[in-house]
Amino acid sequence: MSDNQSHLASDWRSEGDRVRCELCPHRCLLGDGQVGVCRVRRNMNGRLVAGGYGLVSSENVDPIEKKPLNRFYPGERIYSIGGWGCNFSCSFCQNWTISQQVGISREQGAGGGANGAGSEELGEGGNSPAEIIEHAIRSGGIGIAYTYNEPLISFEFVRDCAILAHEAGLKNVLVTNGYINSKPAEELLPLIDALNIDIKCIDDSFYVAHCGGHVRPVLDFAVQAVSAGCHVEITNLLIPGLNDNDSQVVALAEWIANNLGRKTPLHLSAYYPQFKLNVPATTLQQVQHAHELALQHLAHVYMGNV
Numbered sequence: 001m002s003d004n005q006s007h008l009a010s011d012w013r014s015e016g017d018r019v020r021c022e023l024c025p026h027r028c029l030l031g032d033g034q035v036g037v038c039r040v041r042r043n044m045n046g047r048l049v050a051g052g053y054g055l056v057s058s059e060n061v062d063p064i065e066k067k068p069l070n071r072f073y074p075g076e077r078i079y080s081i082g083g084w085g086c087n088f089s090c091s092f093c094q095n096w097t098i099s100q101q102v103g104i105s106r107e108q109g110a111g112g113g114a115n116g117a118g119s120e121e122l123g124e125g126g127n128s129p130a131e132i133i134e135h136a137i138r139s140g141g142i143g144i145a146y147t148y149n150e151p152l153i154s155f156e157f158v159r160d161c162a163i164l165a166h167e168a169g170l171k172n173v174l175v176t177n178g179y180i181n182s183k184p185a186e187e188l189l190p191l192i193d194a195l196n197i198d199i200k201c202i203d204d205s206f207y208v209a210h211c212g213g214h215v216r217p218v219l220d221f222a223v224q225a226v227s228a229g230c231h232v233e234i235t236n237l238l239i240p241g242l243n244d245n246d247s248q249v250v251a252l253a254e255w256i257a258n259n260l261g262r263k264t265p266l267h268l269s270a271y272y273p274q275f276k277l278n279v280p281a282t283t284l285q286q287v288q289h290a291h292e293l294a295l296q297h298l299a300h301v302y303m304g305n306v
């Protein structure tokens with residue numbers, strides 16, 4: 001077990017009597033006892049603590065295509081874990097029970113984990129990286145996928161697991177919103193074999209209105225991941241009337257082709273009403289139309305959730 005309430009975070013500095021977290025573009029400035037936008041990183045007595053270190057909300061052994069990754073060890077399975085919290089606040093979050101809350105019971109969380117740690121609340125201990133590696137090896141999968149909630153806000157835990165996973169010959173996969181600063185990304189990416197990065201829309205106005213963030217850091221991270229030699233696939237959740245018009249789909253596909261490469265897989269995923277947003281679900285016809293548009297620019301476009 002690890003002590004998840006006192007694990008010192010990386011990437012922060014003192015500013016007077018407060019601390020500045022420099023892990024993600026929010027750059028939260030936190031007074032004593034305050035927690036960041038992500039709900040897990042906290043100023044405790046003038047030190048930034050990686051709250052939730054080792055806490056697992058969900059655990060499953062999934063087909064790798066479910067991440068989704070269609071062109072990275074197809075047909076294999078991967079041990080998949082999630083924690084709590086997120087540095088975005090998407091109104092349409094499909095995993096909001098674990099991303100927008102901290103410390104609820106596992107039964108309420110996405111993925112229906114089964115390792116006995118998910119029902120714990122912050123402060124009750126968590127899994128050590130060595131325990132996670134043991135679970136991953138026992139699962140028989142090719143490695144570990146850090147997924148379900150936003151893994152980048154658990155930077156220290158993902159990094160520590162990823163180091164041990166590589167030593168054990170396991171692959172590391174991140175399923176992420178890509179909202180991280182370039183310096184910590186530079187430290188993490190050499191440990192990561194493959195990523196699915198969620199680009200929610202090519203328009204910054206969409207990120208501001210619906211996610212509580214900006215698109216530019218996400219795009220920069222995707223370029224950084226490709227430059228680091230990682231296998232990268234992109235997901236775009238199509239929400240009718242909000243981010244699925246032809247010009248948005250084409251602009252995203254063109255950006256991917258021009259900046260990540262034409263062979264970068266794009267997953268166009270259907271939205272279902274979740275959390276705070278209640279627009280009608282994406283129809284099969286809408287996904288098919290976007291698929292046709294994107295295929296004019298990219299070699300591998302997949303339809304998801306249909």
Ligand code: SF4
Nearest residue numbers: 021024027028036038
């Ligand atoms: S990781 Fe959390 S605490 Fe740090 S800047 Fe981002 S939202 Fe704020």
